[in-house]
Amino acid sequence: MNNEPVTIIGGGIGGLTLANALSHYNIPFELYEQAPKLTEIGAGIGLTEAPISIFEMLGLASRLRDESTRLGRVCFPDKQLNIRRKISAEFEMICIHRARLIDILKSTLPANKIHLSKRLVAINTHENGTILRFEDGEKISARTTVAADGIHSTVRNQLFPRIPIRYINQTIWRGISSSSLPDKFQNSYLEIWDEGLRFLALPFEENQTFWLGIKPAPPGGRDNPETIIDDLLDLFQNFHPDLKELIRTTGPVLRNDMADLGTQKRQWFKNRVVFLGDAIHATTPNLGQGGCQAIEDAWCLAKLLQEYPDDFQTACQRYQHLRQKKVMKIVADSWRFGKASHSKNTLFHYGYRFILTHAPEFVIRRQEQFLNRLDYLQKI
Structure with missing residues (x-):
């Protein structure tokens, strides 16, 4: 790569992980972020063993574990x-505030x-590079x-404008409560389907809980x-008082259309531009894998850029080949999971819920x- 820096557009979890991975391989970078400071709008994020293993290789896992909550099981x-x-977690799983994760990633x-x-407002690309124009x-x-x-990628919208955003017609609320879950759910991830609604909860920092509420709704709604x-509280009025207490003791609530x-x-690259994370394969959050897959992208891409320093096209081809099968299965499975959880087809909805609560454990373990x-x- 002639020691020229890699230009990263976006300073979220994926972009910052890539910057760390490039540094690990002694590849220079320059990162451009539209916000005035590096932070994350949102609440918590769950990370599974695969991205934690990548943080291990980057030398960041110790701090990650120190500033997160370990989850030992999933309860339905x-x-x-x-x-x-209830199912014990076979692999490591943690929950951490998104802002803390960003702090860890930018600290090095x-x-x-x-x-x-x-x-970024415009990008012109050719076989030898790109011209990037910024709002300033x-x-x-x-x-x-x-x-x-991200999912609303300026780069993708200009280079691949025919890739549409697909709305699942569900809205998700996220919040951090100052209340904790009952003792029997300590260190547990809760997934509740009832009354056509979903409610998820994870222990979070000291005596706090990260919760998510989901209901069917067309995009564009406002609170x-x-x-x-x-x-x-009215929406979840028939839920257990402890769950309503989580909502009642919450500060800011974030709402997003899923x-x-x-x-x-689709192709993940064009000329000298390559895509990462939500910018090319955004997924609904039903499996909690959006951030995890961006982290995997970042490590894989950096490793290939190091392996093929003078052959960008081969690096990109191998990157897409290695990553797309896993990623696209996650996108499809997450969409299917979300549809089933709110399906108006009673047989489909309860059949899927029966699988969750009664399927042999090896089926869950395989996923x-x-x-x-x-x-x-x-294979790299």
């Missing part, structure tokens, strides 16, 4: 917290390589560009910030093993 209770099923990076308040008027030339700018807590980029075939496999990286 009903709305009154009667446990239908040189500040002069991170450029803030740099909103600056224009730069880049030999290699990585688009890590009244003055009444949002009361509105959510969406992905579908599973149709867990699939999500945490990193053996494909040995």
Whole structure:
């Protein structure tokens, strides 16, 4: 790569992980982020063993574990917290505040390589590089560009405008409660399906709980910030008082329409531009894998750029070949899971819920093993 820096567009989890991975392989980088500071809007994020293993290789796992909560099992209770099923976690699983994760990722990076308040507005690409134009008027030339700018990627919208965002017609609320779960659910991840709604909860930092509520809804809905807590309490009025207490003792609540980029075939690179994470394979959050897959992308891509320093096309081809099968299965499975959880087809909905609560344990283990496999990286 002639020691020219890799230009990263986007300073979220994927972009910052890539910057760390490039540094690990002594590949220079310059990162451009549209926000005035590196942080994450949101609440918590769950990470499974695969991305934690990558953090291990980056030398960040010790701090990651120190600042997160370990989850030991998954529980499937009903709305009154009667446990239908519980499964011990075979692989490591943690929950951490997104802002803390960003702090960990940026802590090892040189500040002069991170450029803030740099909103990309245009990109022109050719076989030898790209011209990037920012809102503040600056224009730069880049030999290699990585688009890590999320589901609403400016880069993708300009280079691959025919890849549409696919809405699942479900809305998700996220919040952090100052209340904790009942003792029987300590260190447990809760997944509740009832009354056509979903409620998820994870222990979070000291005596706090990260929770998520999901209901069917068309995209574009808005909440009244003055009444949002009361509105959510009304939505989940028939749920256990301990769950409603989580909502009642929550500060800011974040709302998002759930969406992905579908599973149709696409190329992950064009000329000297390659995509990473949600910018090319966004998934609905039903399996909690969006951030995990961006981290895997980052490590895989950095390793291949190091392996093929003078052959960008081969590096990109191998990157897509190694990553797309796993990623697209996750996108499809997550979409299917979300549809089943809120299906109006009673047979389909309860059939899927029966599988969750009664399927042989090896079926659950097989999915867990699939999500945490990193053996494909040995092919590099």
